[in-house]
Amino acid sequence: MQNPIFPPDFLWGVSTSAFQIEGATSEGGRGPSIWDTFTATEGKIARGEQANVAADHYHRYPEDIALMAELGVGAYRMSIAWPRIQPDGKGAPNPEGLGFYDKLIDAVCEAGIAPAVTLYHWDTPQAVEDEGGWLSRATAERFAEYAQIIGDRFADRVKLWIPLNEPMVMSIFGYGIGEYAPGKVLLLDAIPTAHHQNLAHGLAVQALRAAGATNIGTANNHSPIWPADDTPEDNAAAEWLDALLNRLYADPMLLGSYPEQLHAHLPAGFADDLPTIAQPLDFYGVNYYEPQGVAKPGPGNPLPFELRDVEGYPMTTNDSPIVPHALRELLLDFHRRYRDQLPPIQITENGCSFADEVAEDGGVHDPERIDFLHSHLVALREAMDAGVDVRGYFCWSLMDNFEWSKGYAPRFGLVHVDYETLRRTPKDSFHWYRKLVRNE
Ligand code: GCO
Numbered sequence: 001m002q003n004p005i006f007p008p009d010f011l012w013g014v015s016t017s018a019f020q021i022e023g024a025t026s027e028g029g030r031g032p033s034i035w036d037t038f039t040a041t042e043g044k045i046a047r048g049e050q051a052n053v054a055a056d057h058y059h060r061y062p063e064d065i066a067l068m069a070e071l072g073v074g075a076y077r078m079s080i081a082w083p084r085i086q087p088d089g090k091g092a093p094n095p096e097g098l099g100f101y102d103k104l105i106d107a108v109c110e111a112g113i114a115p116a117v118t119l120y121h122w123d124t125p126q127a128v129e130d131e132g133g134w135l136s137r138a139t140a141e142r143f144a145e146y147a148q149i150i151g152d153r154f155a156d157r158v159k160l161w162i163p164l165n166e167p168m169v170m171s172i173f174g175y176g177i178g179e180y181a182p183g184k185v186l187l188l189d190a191i192p193t194a195h196h197q198n199l200a201h202g203l204a205v206q207a208l209r210a211a212g213a214t215n216i217g218t219a220n221n222h223s224p225i226w227p228a229d230d231t232p233e234d235n236a237a238a239e240w241l242d243a244l245l246n247r248l249y250a251d252p253m254l255l256g257s258y259p260e261q262l263h264a265h266l267p268a269g270f271a272d273d274l275p276t277i278a279q280p281l282d283f284y285g286v287n288y289y290e291p292q293g294v295a296k297p298g299p300g301n302p303l304p305f306e307l308r309d310v311e312g313y314p315m316t317t318n319d320s321p322i323v324p325h326a327l328r329e330l331l332l333d334f335h336r337r338y339r340d341q342l343p344p345i346q347i348t349e350n351g352c353s354f355a356d357e358v359a360e361d362g363g364v365h366d367p368e369r370i371d372f373l374h375s376h377l378v379a380l381r382e383a384m385d386a387g388v389d390v391r392g393y394f395c396w397s398l399m400d401n402f403e404w405s406k407g408y409a410p411r412f413g414l415v416h417v418d419y420e421t422l423r424r425t426p427k428d429s430f431h432w433y434r435k436l437v438r439n440e
Contacts, residue, residue, distance in 0.1 A: 001370075001374055003120065003374060003377065003436050004051070004378050004380075004381035004430065005381075006204075006381065006384075006393075008375075008439075010391065010392060011074050011075055011114075011346070011391055011392030011393070011395070012072075012073050012074055012392065012393060012394075012397075012437040013070065013073050013074060013075035013076060013392060013393070013394035013395070014068060014073055014151065014394060014395050014398035014414065015074060015078075015079055015118060015206075015348060015349050015394040015395065015396045015397055015398070015400065016057070016076075016077070016078055016079070016082035016395065016397050016398050016399065017078070017079040017118065017121035017122075018078070018079045018080060018084075018121060018123060019033065019054075019079075019081065019121065019122065019402065020051070020054060020055075020104060020121075020125045020200070020397075020402045020404075021054050021057040021064075021399065021401045021402070022054060022055075022056075022057045022058040022081065022400035023051065023053040023054040023056045023057065023058050023059075023226060023418075024052075024054065024056070024058035024059065025051065025054060028050070028058070028084060028096040028097055028099075028100050029084070029087060029094040029095075029096040029097055029291075030081065030083050030084045030094075030097065031083040031084075031086075031088055031089075031125050031127065032080070032083065032089060032125070032126040032128070033081070033083045033123035033124055033125055033126060033181075034122075034123070034124045034126055034129045034133070034181040034182045035051065035123050035181045035404075036051075036126065037126055037129075037181065037182070038180070038181035038182065038183055038261065038432070039161050041183070043382055044183065044405060044406065045404075045405055045406075045407050045409040046406050046409060047407055049353075049402070049407035049408055050288060051402040053212060053404045053419075054401060055401055055417045055419075055422065056262055056396050056398070056422050056437070057259060057399075058252040059093070060285050060424075061103075061107065062107060062423065063424060064398065064399065064415075064424070065111050065113070066110055066111070066298050067115055067399075067415055067424065067426065067430075068108075068111065068398060069111040069112065069113065069400065069432065070426075071382035071414070071434045071436060071437055072437045073113060073434060073437055073438075073440045074112050074113065074114055074157065074392075074425055075113060075114040075115070075116045075160060075392070075394070076108050076114070076115060076116060076211025076398075077116040077117075077118065077160070077219075077248075077394045078108075078115065078116070078117060078118070078389075079118035079119070079120070079121035079123075079164070079165065079312070079351075079376050080101055080106070080116070080117055080118070080119060080150060081097075081103075081123050081125065081281065082119070082120060082123060082125055082128075082143075082146055083123060083125040084097035084100065084101070084125075084205075084234040085095075085097045085098065085101075085146060085149060085150065086125060086149070087125065087127075087302050088128075089124070089127050089142050089146070089217060089309075090127035090128075090142050090145065091128075093144055093149045093153075095432075098153055098302035100109040101153075102153075102154075103119075103178075104155070105154060105157050105158065109157055109170065113161065114159035115154075115160075116158070116159060116160035116161075116162070116348075117154065117158045117161055118152055118154065118162040118164075118219060118312045118335065119146065119147055119150055119158070119161070119162070119163050119164065119204060120143065120163065120164045120165060120287070122165065122166075122169075122174070122180070122181065122417070123168055123181070124139075124181075125332050128142055129182050133175075133182055133193075134170065134171070134174075134175065134192075134193035134196045135175065135192060135193055135196070136196065137196055137197055137199065137267070139200065139334075140196050140197075140199040140200040140203055142201070143163075143200040143203065143204060144149070144200065144203035144206070144207050145207075145374040146380065147163065147203070147204035147207040147208055148207040148211065149209070150208075150209045151207055151208040151210070151211025151212070151213045152209055152245055155208065155211045155212045155213040155214075156212075156292075156396075158213065159215060160215045160217065161208050161213050161216040161284055161309070161349065162217060162218060162219045162224075163200065163201045163218070163320065163334070164197055164200060164201055164204070164219075164338060165219045165287075166219060166220060166221040166222065166287055167194060167197035167201070167202075167246070167249055168194070168220065168245055168249055169221055169247075170191065170193065170197060171190050171191070171193045171194040171248075172244075172245070174190075174193075174370075175190035175193045176190035177187075180405060181403055181406055182273065182291075186435060187303065188303070190289060191248070191265035191266060192242075192265075192266065192267045193268050194248050194269075194372055194373050195252075195267055195270050195273070196251065198249060198252050198273075198277045198350065199273045199277055201218070201253065201277060201279075202253075202273070202276040202277040202278070202279050203204070203276060205274070205279035205281070206279060208301075209279075212299060214282065214283050215282045215283065215360065216279075216281060217280065217281050217282075217283035217285045217343065217346060218250050218253060218280055218283075218284055218286065218348075219282055219285040219286075219287055219349065220250060220253075220283045220286060220287065221243075221285050221286075221287045221288075221289075221349075221350040222287070222289060222330055222334070223245075223246075223248050223249070223288060223289070223291045223292045223326060223330060224242075224291055224326050224329050224333060225238045225241045225242040225291075225292055225293070225294075226293075226294045226295065226310070227294065227295055227296075227351075228237060228294040228296045228308055233296075233297045234294075234295055234296055234297070236297070237296055237297045237298065237304070237305040237306070238266070238294075238295035238305075239261075240261055240295070240304055240305050241292070241295045241305050241307060241323075242260055243259035243261050244262065244305075245292055247259045248262055248283075250338070252274055252277045252278060252282075252334050253277060253279075253281070253284075254276060254278070254338050254341045254342060255278070255338070255341055256275060256277070256278035257272045257274065258270065258274075265440035268329075280344045280435065282343060283344050283345065283391060284334075284342060284343050284344070284345055284346070284347045285333070285345075285346045285348035286330070286345055286346070286347055286348065287331060287347075287348055287349035287350070287396070288326075288327045288335075288347065288349070288376075289320055289349070289350065289351070289352075290310070290316070290320040290321050290322070290323055291309060291310045291321065291323050291326045292312055292324070293307040293308055293309055293310055294307070294308050294309075295307060295308075296308060299329070302430075303311050308347060309321070314354045314409075316353050316354060316368075316392075317353055317354050317355045317369065317409075317410060318352070318353040318406070318410040318412075318419045319351075322352070322375070324375040324376045324378065324379040325348070325379055325428055326379075326425030327376055327379045327383070328378060328379040328380070328383045328386075329381050331380075331383040331388045331390070332383055332386055332388065332436070334388075335383075335386075335387060335388045338403070338412065342389075343388045344389045344390070344391045345388060345391065345393045346379065346390070346391055346393075346394070347392065347393040347394060348389065348403045349394060349396040350370075350373075350376050350393065350394075350395065350396060351369075351373070351395050351396035351412050351413045352366050352369055352372040352373075352412065353398055353403065353411050354366055354369060354411060355409070355411065356369075356400070356411045356413075356416055356427060357416075358416060358418070358425055362425070363425075363427075364425050364426070364427035364428065365427075365428050366418040366427045366428055366429050367428065369427070369429040370429050370432045373395065373429065373433065374433075377436075379410065380393065387394075395413070395414060395433060396412055397405075397413050398413060398414060398415060399414070399415040399416075399424065400413035400415070400416055400417040401412040401413065401417070413427070414426065414427055414429050414433055415427065415430055416429040419439075420422045
């Protein structure tokens with residue numbers, strides 16, 4: 001299978017997040033996050049699984065960095081756990097928390113890998129949620145204070161910065177339908193959480209720049225929204241959903257405006273925050289997995305749309321349709337829609353889950369993942385050939401990890417983790433990605 005050729009300076013990476021891999025949730029002065037609360041709540045996580053150990057990256061990061069070095073990746077996208085830095089989400093930083101990330105980031109640098117840091121990957125300190133979380137504008141100000149602490153401490157070593165991971169997923173899954181922490185079911189009344197995260201993004205970019213940080217971008221989850229049928233009603237529903245799932249984040253960050261159809265759901269005075277949100281960015285990070293679905297007109301009150309599953313494609317074991325051309329379509333849409341307002345793109349997450357197991361021969365044979373990654377990289381190369389300026393690709397994920405409300409069953413890693421022994425086993429896809437990254 002011939003891999004597409006990427007520019008010699010193309011940035012290859014792998015992505016993870018703190019809550020999904022670190023464990024040690026009660027160590028190092030860490031405070032509780034909303035995901036600690038959510039996993040402790042009966043019925044929220046598949047099989048009642050917990051993340052207090054996860055992949056034990058907190059203690060095993062030297063081994064994991066060695067695996068990244070073996071891959072030969074140029075960058076490692078990790079997240080810093082806000083509750084390790086400010087256990088109550090405000091006030092003086094926890095020295096043990098800063099100390100852990102000093103060691104981790106220094107070890108990544110010593111391995112010749114560029115640290116790419118996400119300041120927030122959904123693990124809001126519980127104390128912040130208790131005061132309203134993303135429903136409260138004050139959380140954006142708390143987040144800016146946190147960002148200043150992180151920028152001041154790590155701007156000398158971190159090479160790429162992402163303030164928030166996937167604000168859409170936090171707004172929709174965390175506050176809209178309650179499938180993720182903090183588990184609120186507010187439907188369209190969750191839209192203010194999008195605005196407050198966008199404001200937090202803009203304030204954090206300002207704080208990072210003040211600390212001398214460079215190469216600042218995003219990691220927004222995007223996918224094309226298709227009408228179920230090519231009718232005016234279905235196209236109108238698709239446009240509404242595209243506004244809710246894509247433009248609610250990309251438009252304010254890139255254009256300094258919100259889609260008209262959402263204005264009625266945004267907090268009063270939202271327009272005053274738009275200049276803060278629309279901070280110039282050095283890259284626009286896109287997390288792509290699969291199309292969100294196909295749109296039909298909804299039952300009306302409260303939702304003017306209905307999102308149905310995309311059908312007719314092979315599926316991952318995480319019930320995701322495998323649709324590589326949607327990545328190409330998405331990037332071309334963005335290229336056309338945002339034009340010179342669109343900075344260079346980083347694919348900050350792309351990957352898939354299968355029920356990988358260690359075989360009798362000691363290997364982990366995952367041809368489906370190799371096919372998935374290859375087909376999406378072909379689609380990415382096609383988008384680049386059509387004019388989209390893409391600078392890098394981060395595979396989700398380095399290792400199997402805690403997949404939120406689905407627990408540990410979905411395995412996304414290039415490296416298999418045995419959750420009993422915590423043994424790491426590089427999968428066949430690890431060796432394939434290594435050759436791709438090293439252009440061997
Ligand atoms: C996301 C998150 C990751 C997920 C990954 C697989 O994009 O939802 O950034 O934390 O684990 O996407 O679903």
